Amino acid sequence: xxxxxxxxxxxxxxEPDTPLLWVLRDEIGLTGTKYGCGIAQCGACTVHVDGxxxxxxxxxxxxxxxxxxxxxxxxxxxxxxxxxxxxxVDHQVAQCGYCQSGQVMQATALLELNDSPTDEDIDRVMSxxxxxxxxxxxxxxxxxxxxAKIKGA
Amino acid sequence: xGRARTIARRTFLIGSAAVAGGVAFGVYxxxxxxxxxxxxxxxxxxxxxxxxxxxxPEAITLITPHADIGQGVVHMQAALISEELDVExxxxxxxxxxxDPAYWNTALSAExxxxxxxxxxFGARTMRGAVDGMAKLMGLMGTGGSSSVPxxxxxxxxxxxxxxxxxxLAASQQSGVAVGELKTANGAVQLPxxxxxxxxxxxxxxxxxxxxxxxxLRDPSTWRLIGKPMARKDIPAKTTGAQIYGIDLKIDxxxxxxxxxxxxxxxxxxxxxxxxxxxxGVSSILPITGGVAVVANSTWRAMNAVNQIEFxxxxxxxxxxxxxxxxxxxxxxxxxxxxxxxxxxxDVDAAMDGAEVISSEYSAGYVAHQPLEPLNxxxxxxxxxxxxxxxxxxxxxxxxxxxxxxxxEPDDVVYHNQYSGGSFGHRLEWDNITQAAEIAxxxxxxxxKLTLSREEDFATDYPRQIGxxxxxxxxxxxxxxxxxxDIATVSATRSMSGRLGVPVPGPDTQIAAGAWAMAYGIPNxxxxxxxxxxxxxxxxxxxxxxxxxxxxAESFLDELIHAAGADQIExxxxxxxxxxxxxxxxxxxxxxxxxxxxxxxxxxGVALVESFGVPVAQVIEVTNTDAGIKIxxxxxxxxxxxxxxxxxxxxxxxxxxxxxxxxxxxxxxTYSDGMAEQTNYHASEGMRMYQTPEIIVKxxxxxxxxxxxxxxxxxxxxxxxxxxxxxxxxxxxxxxPFNKHIDFV
Ligand code: FES
Ligand code: FES
Numbered sequence: 001x002x003x004x005x006x007x008x009x010x011x012x013x014x015e016p017d018t019p020l021l022w023v024l025r026d027e028i029g030l031t032g033t034k035y036g037c038g039i040a041q042c043g044a045c046t047v048h049v050d051g052x053x054x055x056x057x058x059x060x061x062x063x064x065x066x067x068x069x070x071x072x073x074x075x076x077x078x079x080x081x082x083x084x085x086x087x088x089v090d091h092q093v094a095q096c097g098y099c100q101s102g103q104v105m106q107a108t109a110l111l112e113l114n115d116s117p118t119d120e121d122i123d124r125v126m127s128x129x130x131x132x133x134x135x136x137x138x139x140x141x142x143x144x145x146x147x148a149k150i151k152g153a
Numbered sequence: 154x155g156r157a158r159t160i161a162r163r164t165f166l167i168g169s170a171a172v173a174g175g176v177a178f179g180v181y182x183x184x185x186x187x188x189x190x191x192x193x194x195x196x197x198x199x200x201x202x203x204x205x206x207x208x209x210p211e212a213i214t215l216i217t218p219h220a221d222i223g224q225g226v227v228h229m230q231a232a233l234i235s236e237e238l239d240v241e242x243x244x245x246x247x248x249x250x251x252x253d254p255a256y257w258n259t260a261l262s263a264e265x266x267x268x269x270x271x272x273x274x275f276g277a278r279t280m281r282g283a284v285d286g287m288a289k290l291m292g293l294m295g296t297g298g299s300s301s302v303p304x305x306x307x308x309x310x311x312x313x314x315x316x317x318x319x320x321x322l323a324a325s326q327q328s329g330v331a332v333g334e335l336k337t338a339n340g341a342v343q344l345p346x347x348x349x350x351x352x353x354x355x356x357x358x359x360x361x362x363x364x365x366x367x368x369x370l371r372d373p374s375t376w377r378l379i380g381k382p383m384a385r386k387d388i389p390a391k392t393t394g395a396q397i398y399g400i401d402l403k404i405d406x407x408x409x410x411x412x413x414x415x416x417x418x419x420x421x422x423x424x425x426x427x428x429x430x431x432x433x434g435v436s437s438i439l440p441i442t443g444g445v446a447v448v449a450n451s452t453w454r455a456m457n458a459v460n461q462i463e464f465x466x467x468x469x470x471x472x473x474x475x476x477x478x479x480x481x482x483x484x485x486x487x488x489x490x491x492x493x494x495x496x497x498x499x500d501v502d503a504a505m506d507g508a509e510v511i512s513s514e515y516s517a518g519y520v521a522h523q524p525l526e527p528l529n530x531x532x533x534x535x536x537x538x539x540x541x542x543x544x545x546x547x548x549x550x551x552x553x554x555x556x557x558x559x560x561x562e563p564d565d566v567v568y569h570n571q572y573s574g575g576s577f578g579h580r581l582e583w584d585n586i587t588q589a590a591e592i593a594x595x596x597x598x599x600x601x602k603l604t605l606s607r608e609e610d611f612a613t614d615y616p617r618q619i620g621x622x623x624x625x626x627x628x629x630x631x632x633x634x635x636x637x638x639d640i641a642t643v644s645a646t647r648s649m650s651g652r653l654g655v656p657v658p659g660p661d662t663q664i665a666a667g668a669w670a671m672a673y674g675i676p677n678x679x680x681x682x683x684x685x686x687x688x689x690x691x692x693x694x695x696x697x698x699x700x701x702x703x704x705x706a707e708s709f710l711d712e713l714i715h716a717a718g719a720d721q722i723e724x725x726x727x728x729x730x731x732x733x734x735x736x737x738x739x740x741x742x743x744x745x746x747x748x749x750x751x752x753x754x755x756x757x758g759v760a761l762v763e764s765f766g767v768p769v770a771q772v773i774e775v776t777n778t779d780a781g782i783k784i785x786x787x788x789x790x791x792x793x794x795x796x797x798x799x800x801x802x803x804x805x806x807x808x809x810x811x812x813x814x815x816x817x818x819x820x821x822x823t824y825s826d827g828m829a830e831q832t833n834y835h836a837s838e839g840m841r842m843y844q845t846p847e848i849i850v851k852x853x854x855x856x857x858x859x860x861x862x863x864x865x866x867x868x869x870x871x872x873x874x875x876x877x878x879x880x881x882x883x884x885x886x887x888x889x890p891f892n893k894h895i896d897f898v
Contacts, residue, residue: 015433022453026409031401032394034574035452036525037607041834044525072394081389088392092384092800095808096223097391098525098574104392123843130834132525132575133223134811136845138804 003067005030006074016062020054021045023061024071032072032101036130043129046102047071053109072101075108084108087146088139095133103129107143115150117143190253191216198357202319202364204255205234205312208356213240213340216250219305220296220546221387222524222576224863225801228385230305232378232797237313237371239337240352242386249570252548256294260303267493267662269670270766270858271731296546297581297693299765299861302797306859310370318365323358324350373795383798387572399543399571400529400604407531407600408436411455412588413462414444416612417469417827418690421445429461438462441591448592448601456606469827471688478688478824479516482621485641485685492644492684493660495669499677504635508627511716515624515708517701517889518821519616521829521837522694526574527610528585533600534558534593538565540600541590544573546581550653554583558590577812578693582615583652608832615649616822616829617694618642620664620685622705628717633728635677636713640665640702644684645691652690667699667762667868668706672731689824695812696764696867703762703868704817704875704889711758711876712885721759721876722747722772733792733856734761737770740790740851745772754778755785758876760869766858767865768792771810771873773846777881781896784814784846784874792853793860799852802862807848809866815840817871819892844897 001012005028012023019038024030024047036044038057045056048070076082081089084107094100103126110117110125117125122143131139191201199209207214217230231247234240250256268277317337324342325332327350334345341349373380390396415421421444429447430438434454439446445462449455472478530543532555539559545551548570552563559566573580589603605613620642627635644661664682671680694700714724722742729735738761741747745757754777761770769791776783787810796802820837822829831837852862875886878895886894 018453022451025401026451026453029403030394031397034525035400035527035604035607037834039607039833039835042525076393078389078393078395081393085389085392089384089388092388092804094385094388094391095225095804096524096526096573096575097387097396098223098398100391101394126842128841130525130839130841132523132577132812132839134808134815134840134845135804136811136840136842137807137848139842140845 001061001065003064003069005069006071012061014061016060018061019057020047020059020061020064020069021056024056030071030073034098034101036099041130042099043102043106044099046105046129048105048109051112053106072105075104082108083149084111084146087142087149091138091142091145093135093138093142095135099129099131103131103139107139107146111143111146111150115147117147187253187255187257190251190255198360200356200360202316203312204250204253205309206238206316208316208352208359210353210356213245213352215245215247217247218250218256218294219301220249220544220570220573220580222296222544222546222573222580224805225385225387226296226301228383228387229302229797229801230309231386232383233305233309234313236376236378237310238317240340244340252294252552252568254294254549258293258295258300258304259308260300261293261295261298267660270763294547294549299767299863299865302861303859307370311368314368314370315364315366318368319359319362320352320355322362322365323355327355327358379797380795380799382800385801396572398526398574399531400526400574402531402542402571402602404531404533404542404600404602407602408448408596409450409452409455410446410448410589410592410601410603411452411459411606411609412441412444412446412603413459413464413609414441414584414588414613415466416829417466419443419470420467422465422467424465425463427461427463429458432458432461439592439595441588446588446592446603448596452604459606471827472824473827474825475823478619481688482619482641482685485683486623486639487683490641490683490685492664492682494679494681495665496678496680498675498679499635501635501637501677501679504677505625505627508629510625510627511712512623512625513709513712513887514621515705515887516621517619517704518823519619519689519691520694520816520820521611521614521616521822521831522577522579523611523614523834523837524573524575524577524579527605527607528579529602529604530586530589531600531602532586532589532593534590534597536597537561538567539590539593540567540569541586542569542571543586544571544580545586546576551586554587555590558587559594577695579614581649581693584613607834611832611837612829614822614829615690615692618645618691618698618701619688620701622709624705624709626709626713628713631717631719633675633710633713633717633724636675636709637679638668638706638709639681639683640668640705641683641685642698642701643686643688643691645693645697648687648691649693663698665702666697667764668702670763671706672734672763672768673725673728674730675728695809696864699762699764699868700813703760703764704871707760707762707869707872708875708887711872711879720748725759725761734763734768736853736855737761737768737790737792740853741770741772741788744788744790744849744851745774747772754881756877756879756881758873758878758880760872760876762868762872764865764868766860767862769865769869771869773870773873773877775874775877775881778898780898782878782881783898784844787846787848787870787873789848789866790851790853791862791865792856793862794856795854795859796852802852803850805862806850806866809864810848810870811840811845813867813870814874815844817874817889817891818844818897819890821890
């Protein structure tokens with residue numbers, strides 16, 4: 001199976017029904033993508049496949065021939081934050097932080113399509129991402145802030 | 154080897170006692186204190202001043218022993234030390250440290266004794282002192298009960314001050330400049346001529362000195378950090394996927410395991426491998442207590458193989474069906490099951506005699522913890538000991554649990570605590586760790602990483618206590634006159650302590666927590682707690698007893714005040730007999746503009762519940778829409794004595810409200826055929842973004858003692874919501890989860 005992950009080509013030999021989530025975590029060692037539920041209920045495993053936000057626990061590796069996958073690690077690092085990640089840090093969003101890779105990936109996808117999301121847009125797009133620590137009010141504020149910065153940029 | 158290393162712990166304690174006013178000076182001296190664990194293995198030229206600060210020529214390390222389960226406690230502990238040590242974030246590393254009695258928790262007694270938090274009587278103080286003494290002797294290390302801040306607030310500042318003054322002494326000896334002329338900033342001692350000596354440069358000289366213990370803690374008016382908005386040092390890593398949690402760790406040569414134990418929490422009669430043992434990557438199926446583990450070369454293959462196995466489970470040790478659990482709770486309001494009569498003000502029976510009595514029954518079911526990081530642990534058992542990597546709140550008990558399985562001394566279990574993806578009480582339990590250890594002893598030398606599937610985590614969660622209340626009360630002349638509040642729940646405390654092997658004597662302080670010590674001077678008030686015998690095993694769930702008792706109490710009080718025809722806040726304020734509590738009520742009244750007109754189909758509700766010594770008042774505003782109840786806004790005021798970081802404080806309060814409301818609306822665990830019926834988040838959702846209200850937070854600082862804020866925001870939210878729904882719709886909701894009775898948007 002040949003695909004690109006964060007810009008690097010990978011040749012992966014594994015059972016084709018293996019979820020992308022577990023290929024990333026166990027085979028490639030990209031652990032920023034999290035396992036939360038395995039059934040598309042929490043969003044912790046969200047990555048971008050060909051630019052679209054997908055739950056990696058629901059994507060089989062066998063369906064990804066030639067695909068471009070971007071994970072949270074592909075968007076920034078503690079020393080080099082993406083614009084969305086910077087908004088997350090400015091608003092001190094994370095508590096335990098376990099959901100935040102998925103939240104940032106989902107929000108990044110939202111903002112790529114819509115740089116002026118309303119509260120209703122945010123509700124619609126972000127409600128699939130659970131945060132057990134309850135950081136939703138700060139996530140909302142960070143998204144609005146990031147949107148303002150994108151438009152200002 | 155400087156003398157500092159052998160006596161550092163003792164002098165540190167004297168130092169800390171002296172700054173607290175010298176009261177405990179003698180006490181610390183007579184009881185042999187624990188040695189400083191950092192002294193062991195210290196290299197040449199490396200200095201430690203107390204169990205919390207270590208400086209080598211290369212690095213400054215601050216030990217932050219409390220477990221970080223999302224509450225930001227590593228940052229908080231580091232900030233307390235930094236405030237006095239004058240180091241900046243970025244100049245030091247933090248480390249959870251090795252489990253050690255020197256890190257005993259000095260604040261655990263607060264909730265462990267049957268006295269109200271504000272009771273400062275001789276009896277209350279004596280009992281707290283006795284429990285503290287026990288905790289100290291046992292070296293009881295633990296994170297829980299929102300005790301981290303009260304435990305560390307003075308201790309860590311003193312630790313920073315002792316280290317700073319010792320470094321100044323070293324600088325003085327080296328430079329010939331008097332200590333009084335030296336200043337510190339930015340991880341260095343500054344000399345009057347403008348030059349400076351970094352702490353790391355001074356490590357060697359300091360290592361030969363006795364720590365300076367004659368220190369005075371800085372006046373709050375001079376603080377750089379405490380009380381000001383901070384930027385948590387763990388947040389950039391948690392925003393970029395760079396934070397490594399236990400579930401992400403990789404140890405050389407490790408294998409992956411997944412387990413299935415009885416969802417009926419009993420024995421396994423047998424199993425049929427059904428081909429699981431020959432699936433790709435699977436190396437073995439091993440027996441563990443109550444079930445099996447599959448060992449494989451990846452997490453996914455191990456989980457997949459477990460799902461292939463067919464099991465035969467023995468019956469549950471508790472009733473198979475949920476109805477029978479409720480029946481047992483309902484049958485527990487008896488003389489034999491009376492755990493304690495906590496309060497008997499006035500004469501309730503006489504007050505009700507001949508009066509019109511209002512009565513009602515409330516109930517709250519089991520609820521799962523299910524933090525987002527599924528439970529996991531890595532254990533490697535060797536011939537003479539073990540090494541463990543996982544996030545846990547009771548490190549020294551963890552060593553005992555693993556040692557018992559591995560067959561070694563607790564001290565031979567090397568434990569590496571990890572940042573956890575949440576807990577809410579879940580990481581006070583043991584199964585993931587004992588299971589990983591049981592697998593590891595069957596393949597000594599190989600590190601075993603156990604990852605629970607979400608379904609296994611749900612099935613083996615120890616949920617919150619199930620319970621009911623029965624209330625009766627009367628009103629007179631527009632005022633609340635009498636109230637008899639009986640609460641019956643299973644005892645999560647006893648269920649947990651049974652698994653821990655440490656019996657807790659006396660009444661369970663949690664059954665009526667948040668209710669019996671209510672700060673209301675009702676003329677006739679009786680509160681009784683009844684202990685329901687163990688049903689499904691339960692555990693501490695964020696805010697523990699107050700999460701149920703607070704709902705029972707503040708909802709019924711709302712009924713009484715409504716019957717009296719009084720205003721909900723005014724009457725609470727009139728009844729309130731504690732200034733600190735009254736001020737949080739006043740604050741939410743003002744924040745919410747209580748009493749102002751609301752539109753059609755809208756309503757406000759209020760509740761005041763104390764949790765772990767913190768009074769919290771909340772006002773919730775709702776709208777009754779065509780699609781169901783919409784929660785518009787929540788106003789919260791909480792008094793913790795002193796807010797350490799207003800930003801993290803706000804985040805934790807908002808999160809606590811979201812936690813409480815989400816579960817109150819839609820989550821419970823029910824049993825059928827002896828098993829939890831809810832298997833994943835689709836059936837136990839909690840709150841999502843679209844339901845989240847605006848949450849406006851105010852931290853007050855009127856209380857005398859400093860307290861933690863992790864749990865206290867939880868208990869007042871559900872009754873405030875139920876009371877708001879009543880105000881908006883006239884429908885009184887007396888059972889959690891509320892969506893059994895009313896729709897939410
Ligand atoms: S792990 Fe994929 S949505 Fe939860
Ligand atoms: S920050 Fe803990 S689950 Fe979102």
